[in-house]
Amino acid sequence: MNKIILFNPLSAVAKHRIPNSLMNIAASVEGKYDWVIVDGNCETDPLQKIQSYLYTGEYKYIGVTVMPGPQLKQATPVCKAIKAKNPQVKVIWGGYFPSTQPDTVLCSGYVDFIINGPGDHAFPLLIDALENGTPYEFIKNIIYKTDTGIVKNGKEDLIDQETLPPLPYDKLDTMYPIKKYLGRTYLGEKTLAYHSSIGCPFTCSFCAVVPIYEARWKAKSAQTVYKDIKYIKDKWGADAIEFHDNNFFVSEKRAVEFARLIAPEKMSWWGMARIDTMDKFSDASLQAIRDGGCKIIFFGAESGNNDILEQLDKGGTQTGDQIIRFAERLKKFDIIPEYSFVLGTPAPTPEKVQAQIDFEIEFIKKVKAVNPNTEIVIYTYSPVPTEGSELFKQVLDAGFKFPQTLEDWVSPAWENFDMRKNPLTPWLTPEMINKIRNFETVLNGVYPTVTDIKLNDLKRRSIRFVSAIRYKASLYKYPYEIKLLQRFWKYRQPEIQGF
Missing domain, CATH: 3.40.50.2300 (Response regulator)
Structure with missing residues (x-):
């Protein structure tokens, strides 16, 4: 037993x-x-x-x-x-x-x-x-x-990922057929989810990864990653990859080596990165990554405001100017940048919170102007208990409290908190949240996500036509006509549904 x-x-x-x-x-x-x-x-x-x-x-x-x-x-x-x-x-x-x-x-x-x-x-x-x-x-x-x-108990040093035993895919296949896990996505007909590394070497105070990995990162070698993926491709027909690493592109050398190994397999793939890290990659490396099948990369842009980036303890060298410049740079490599932004961070007064939201909305529009293919994912700031961070101290001082029981955590309101849609934070008014959500609706109407594979060209043109005037005139209130189309067509939201 x-x-x-x-x-x-x-x-x-x-x-x-x-x-x-x-x-x-x-x-x-x-x-x-x-x-x-x-x-x-x-x-x-x-x-x-x-x-x-x-x-x-x-x-x-x-x-x-x-x-x-x-x-x-x-x-x-x-x-x-x-x-x-x-x-x-x-x-x-x-x-x-x-x-x-x-x-x-x-x-x-x-x-x-x-x-x-x-x-x-x-x-x-x-x-x-x-x-x-x-x-x-x-x-x-x-x-x-x-x-x-x-x-x-104390934390263990991160394990050398090369020393870990292979994952028991064949045994899982006897319980749940592996083919059922290979889903149709924007990337391919049979998309595989894979972890090639753990952790992240940064300390962003809004990220749940930080308290667990404490700015540490360990990765499998490019050769091991390639071998695992090739096995699943050959045995079960995988044709695309979602790398669920917290930060796949920490090492330029490893990313390029993997891209060159996987290139002959003709597989499309996606992963997560930091803008200031990949902006240091050479043009040759970015081209090799694209030639290796990488179609889209998720970046935590977070904010175009340098003061907010500091408040979020983003670390590194990322700036608002760099966010825009890098989005434009990726155009020549035909790699889609998927930028996430965090709106609604705490501020001393309601006016300052509102000003921050308005700034981010205009900044996002600037990103879209330089590279319309940039995917935009909007989150409302939801506190993460990062002990010792100045941001979490601000959150507690503002009166925010987490639920005390698991039953409270699974209530509808806190489930929306977990999905970063309704933050339940005392400094955000319903009007502020509505503005964020309404702008998101209009933005997604003008620029429907490429990852929604059920949205055909006719539907895309129709929703753009309905949304364009609102977007140009900054009229975001009551976008009921756009919401109706999105609901009727079951518009995919990447921030909560992935691909």
């Missing part, structure tokens, strides 16, 4: 991707403990599936990966029900949410341990300790509750 269930809660309505984080955990215990994966994206009733395994009496541990938003919404009631019926089962959560909200998670009564960051070593060591009745107080990267309070 020491088998392990690895549960991947529902993350999207119609987007199924290989559960890479759980696959890493599965690889870490492969050959030592039997395991199964239950994927909430593929099960109509994941609780029933989990209970069917528990009824055998052979499963003692449940590992759950939990991101804020939809995953948390499913993980919370499922784990609560499991613990109520099976109190002897140990429930272990990992992922961004429990790592940043450990007190709330462990005080729920139905989560026993948290893996705080990578679990490749921590998870199997914890299972060993629980199986053998030995202490786990010195296992790094775990958080747990005792009679005296919450205990957070």
